[in-house]
Amino acid sequence: MSSSTTINDFANQQYKWGFTTDIEAESLAPGLSEDTVRAISARKGEPEWMLEWRMKSLRHWLTMIEPRWPNVKYTPIDYQSIVYYSAPKKRGSGPKSLDEVDPKLLETYEKLGVPIEERKILAGVAVDAVFDSVSVATTFQQALADKGVIFCPISEAIKNHPELVKKYLGSVVPYTDNYFATLNSAVFSDGSFCYVPKGVRCPMELSTYFRINARNTGQFVRTLIIADEGAYVSYLEGCTAPMRDENQLHAAVVELVALDGAEIKYSTVQNWYPGDEEGRGGVYNFVTKRGACRGRRSKISWTQVETGSAITWKYPSCILQGDESVGEFYSVALTKGRMQADTGTKMVHIGKNTRSTIVSKGISAGHGNNTYRGLVHVAKKAEGARNYSQCDSMLIGDKCGAHTFPYVDVRNASAQVEHEATTSKIGEDQLFYLAQRGISEEDAVSMIVNGFCKEVFKELPMEFAIEAQKLLGVSLEGSVG
């Protein structure tokens, strides 16, 4: 215990937010079987149809094999050693207000700067906090309810809004979609649900903070957001994870549905624990995020800043079904140490005059390996589709790697598809110029990299943009020289 404490102390210096909270977790035994799925469903008090869907997913998953095509290397995951469910213990029937939330939990969020208290109303942020697997606190419900916006843990939505969940869950990412999404469909623990009714502009930015905390607990978050006709919602998702020795599997699914004239903006700052210098530990982040622009003139915009995780595997995508619908993807992915990222997007143009924009900024430092993988697909009937893609890579040091795999599949001759790509190294000239103005090397690197990412950061809500810039700066400390 004492030696591991020392190690943890040491490691914590490197990963500022790598602390764990001592909350007694109510966990299932490790392993995955039909019983596991039944147990999860039962604990959450789910209706029969939900259990059936989970079981269908599990059975399908058992026929699938883990994908090997991503440009990442990792030791095989033992799915039987993972704990699939863990919930903070409740006193009585669960918290009815913040006063009833475990103070230690609130303290954790305090350290992370998560706005969960009353004063945060001023910041206009509503937080649906997923701690381990169960949502323990949901705030600002009333303000949202006044507008008819439903924002709650998906476990509650399953009980209270079954018609919406049945209609949309799995409609964008079917339970058969891919290995990790299927696994998630079987065992998802909790996540957020949001429905914005016709013509409503959601009065505040919605945000969710995730933490993986209990040892060996995979976190299988499931998020479903629906913007009805003419609705608008901006959703923020931020993650940091505590220090951990074992690899932690994170296989989330996010589904977005935008109907006629609706707009969804989904922003992520991801800072899961990336592992130590040698790549030990660290989160495996296998995420399926997809949005369907079902309606005419609908719009979905993904913005992500990925600075953590040992492995990042995610391709937030847009299915542009509605005529004149718009898809956007803005991404910053940073890999350092032994981190590996294979990330990008898919823009699938189906409707007429659909437009998509892809701006990807990959930064590699240390032994990091960064891959952009993107698909622009223009279907036969997608008259007048347009895409603009820009993929820039920046290398820091000479042991890292950057790769770009842009796939373009155009089946309609009227399509306009543009692709630009650059690779640059942080120049000695730039560093010297900044040094000559008295700026330290660390600040200089941070400045250059943040400048490189500016086009993406400007898409983030203000407070998120600031956080993202800080994260990049902290992440790159000691990367040069």
Place this chain on the structure above:
Amino acid sequence: MSLLEIKNLHARIEDREILKGIDLVVNPGEVHAIMGPNGSGKSTLAGVLAGRETYTVTEGEVVYDGQNLLEMEPEIRARAGIFLAFQYPVEIPGVNNTYFLRSALNAARKHRGEDEISSEEFLKLVREKMQLVKMDESLLKRSVNEGFSGGEKKRNEVFQMAVLEPKLAILDETDSGLDIDALRIVAEGVNSLRGGDRGIVVVTHYQRLLNYIVPDFVHVLVNGRVIKSGGKELALELEREGYGWVEEEALSPES
């Protein structure tokens, strides 16, 4: 005490020796011009003083403001008051010019044990200094040097110098690529910063800049050595006669 004292300075890039024993003393308030043909080592000297790592100092010493300059990191030299106006100012995409300059100023203030400058104070300072080089305010909002014309970049250098108020300013070929109007404006900017204890070293190939920034001393650098030093009239001689005659003069032992 002199501001800068260079003694027998030798420096090389990889295996090639560029500076072969430079001696130079700059006292507070003096303006020195270093002139010389291409490849004589002028820019190397500027780079060595600013601490560029491409150059290796093999011999000699440099004392700046009582300190051993060669032991100081480039950013420390900058904070201690050495400013290099670059011959080729570097573009830094996405980094706001104002933000960059404020970071630079605050780094120097912190070094001197002063508080960071407030937003209002900084804005006031910036507005005032922009007048000196007649710089367009829109350049403040742009990324550092990105998409600036040659003239705008040079003005931006002198503008930064004006804001940072260095003790020792080194201008490396600040006249290159400037038309006559821009040259005049930049020179006026520099002149307004003359005086007091500030030392200025102007590195240039041509005499024309020295019509505007009139130096107290002129040094001719050829093949890594200062072969002739004199007053401002030396620059005019060089302009008339070219570098050939000084080289010959330096080579003949009788002279």
